[in-house]
Amino acid sequence: MSVARQDGARLELAAHGETYALRVFSQRAISTDDISRLAALIPSSEPPLVVASHVGHELGARLRAAALSYVDDAGNLFLQLRDPATQAVRHSALVQGNRATKQRPKERAWRAPSYQTLFALLAESTLLSATTREIAASSSTSTTPVLQVREKLIALGLLTRFKREFHWPPGGRDKAIDLWASGYPTTLRPSLLVGCARPRASLSIEQVEAAIQEALGGRVDFRWGGAAAAYRLDGYYRGDRTVVHVEASEMSDAAIMAALRMIPDPDGPVVVLRSPGPQAWVSPTPMVVHPLLAWTELIDEGHDRATEAAQRLRGKL
Numbered sequence: 272m273s274v275a276r277q278d279g280a281r282l283e284l285a286a287h288g289e290t291y292a293l294r295v296f297s298q299r300a301i302s303t304d305d306i307s308r309l310a311a312l313i314p315s316s317e318p319p320l321v322v323a324s325h326v327g328h329e330l331g332a333r334l335r336a337a338a339l340s341y342v343d344d345a346g347n348l349f350l351q352l353r354d355p356a357t358q359a360v361r362h363s364a365l366v367q368g369n370r371a372t373k374q375r376p377k378e379r380a381w382r383a384p385s386y387q388t389l390f391a392l393l394a395e396s397t398l399l400s401a402t403t404r405e406i407a408a409s410s411s412t413s414t415t416p417v418l419q420v421r422e423k424l425i426a427l428g429l430l431t432r433f434k435r436e437f438h439w440p441p442g443g444r445d446k447a448i449d450l451w452a453s454g455y456p457t458t459l460r461p462s463l464l465v466g467c468a469r470p471r472a473s474l475s476i477e478q479v480e481a482a483i484q485e486a487l488g489g490r491v492d493f494r495w496g497g498a499a500a501a502y503r504l505d506g507y508y509r510g511d512r513t514v515v516h517v518e519a520s521e522m523s524d525a526a527i528m529a530a531l532r533m534i535p536d537p538d539g540p541v542v543v544l545r546s547p548g549p550q551a552w553v554s555p556t557p558m559v560v561h562p563l564l565a566w567t568e569l570i571d572e573g574h575d576r577a578t579e580a581a582q583r584l585r586g587k588l
Contacts (some may be wrong), residue, residue, distance in 0.1 A: 282320060284352065286362045291352040293320040293340065301330060302445035310337040316355045325371035325453045329570045329581040335365075345369040368573060371457045381423075384416040386459040387547045389451050392420070393444065393588075394550035394561050399430070399437040411519060411548040448563070448588060455567050465517065465524045465543040468533035479513050479541065486530045492518035494552060496544065497568035500559035501580050504587065508580035512540050514568050516560050519545045562587050 280295040294317040296309060301323065309319045321334060321341040334341050335349050342348045346369045352362040381389075391410040392398055398406050403414040410417065421437065424430035429443040429450070439447070470479060480499070487493050495503060497514030517527060527543060528535065546552065551560050559565065562584060569581040 281317065286352055289361070291355075291361075292317045294318070295320050295322055297322045301334075301449055302442040303333075304442045304445070306333060306337050306339065309339055313338055313353075314358055318351075318353060320350075323453075326367075327371075327452060327456075327570050328367065328573050328578045329585070330449065330452070331367050332578050332582065343369075345371050371453060381454050381458060382416070383459045383462040384410070384412040385420050385423075386451065386454050387412050388416045388420040389424075389447065389454075390459075390547050390563065391550045392424075393447060393451060394553060394563055396439065396444070399439070400435065409549055411546075451563075452567055452570060456571055459547060460544070460571075463516075463545040463547060465545060466528045466535060467537050467539040467543070468528060468531055468541045469536045469539035470533055470541070476509060476511070476513070482533075483513065483515060483531065483541070486532060487515070487517070487527070490530060491522045491527060494546075494554070494558055494560045496560045496565055497542070498572065498577065498580065500554075500556075500562075500565035501569050501584055503556050503559045504554075504562060504565065505580075505583060507583055508569075508576050510572060510574065510577055512542060512572055514542045514544065516544050516546050516551060516564070519548075 282293045282295055284291050284293065294312070296319050301321065309321065312319050319339060321339055323341065323343045325345050326334065326341050326343045326347045331341070331347060331349065338351065340350045342350070346366060348364060348366040350362075350364045351360045353359065354361055388406065388410045391406060395409065398409055403417045406417045407414045421430065424447065425432055427450075428440070429447045431438050431440045431443070470482065474482065494500070494516050495514070496516045497512055498508055498510035499513050501507070502509040522530070531541070531543075533539070533541060547564065551564050554561050566581055566584045566588060569577050569584065
């Protein structure tokens with residue numbers, strides 16, 4: 272479904288001989304305040320249709336809970352066509368689970384170092400007004416993406432600057448988190464991926480974690496990520512996937528995967544990723560990554576329970 276991205280455009284859809292009007296709201300990043308504001312517009316002759324680059328599982332669940340129709344570039348869709356007089360839903364459709372489409376290189380304004388910088392700023396807001404060298408050190412990047420990211424965030428209205436001080440405006444950090452979540456799976460995560468594998472025998476989650484601890488403990492600095500981290504943070508959901516983040520400067524990818532003594536499998540339940548920077552190791556719980564990184568990996572699982580767990584974890588960000 273191709274939709275004009277002009278904010279405020281009127282869209283007409285025909286279904287079973289009836290015409291329904293929707294009002295387009297083009298959003299690059301969507302905050303909780305945006306959802307509340309748009310939901311208040313539903314009881315009208317032209318209910319809102321959110322048009323976004325990508326609506327992942329967690330964001331999709333939040334929009335559907337607010338009865339907001341949406342469509343994205345990846346083909347995810349939730350549509351409710353309502354009777355203008357009674358507001359009763361006449362027709363509905365749902366498509367969810369399509370991953371964000373990769374941008375062509377010439378369109379890719381945000382690259383992996385950009386998202387590493389954004390992660391550091393979101394993980395530790397005191398870095399906003401730090402020097403470019405301090406932010407670069409906390410992002411494991413050069414100073415160039417730091418300068419670029421701050422300017423891009425200001426241009427998007429997600430960051431404000433007064434003299435040499437930078438601050439998140441109301442709703443700015445929430446939108447920046449959604450911006451991070453939309454770019455992480457297609458731009459940053461592939462550059463961090465060490466490999467995926469599955470155990471050689473059927474093992475419980477506890478046995479899988481013990482095997483990883485034995486293989487990597489003392490050889491490389493690592494932290495639990497994804498559902499393994501989320502479960503340690505709030506005890507709500509564990510799931511079958513085990514995500515491990517390893518220190519970026521230590522063992523080679525091949526050496527790490529060999530140490531696990533598991534069968535390489537691109538769809539395997541054991542996922543090993545490099546750390547996106549020093550801030551990834553900052554967490555209220557020992558041996559787990561920053562809650563923001565755990566939340567982002569949790570969204571990628573796509574299961575209903577994982578989505579629920581991600582929503583719970585979002586409140587800790």
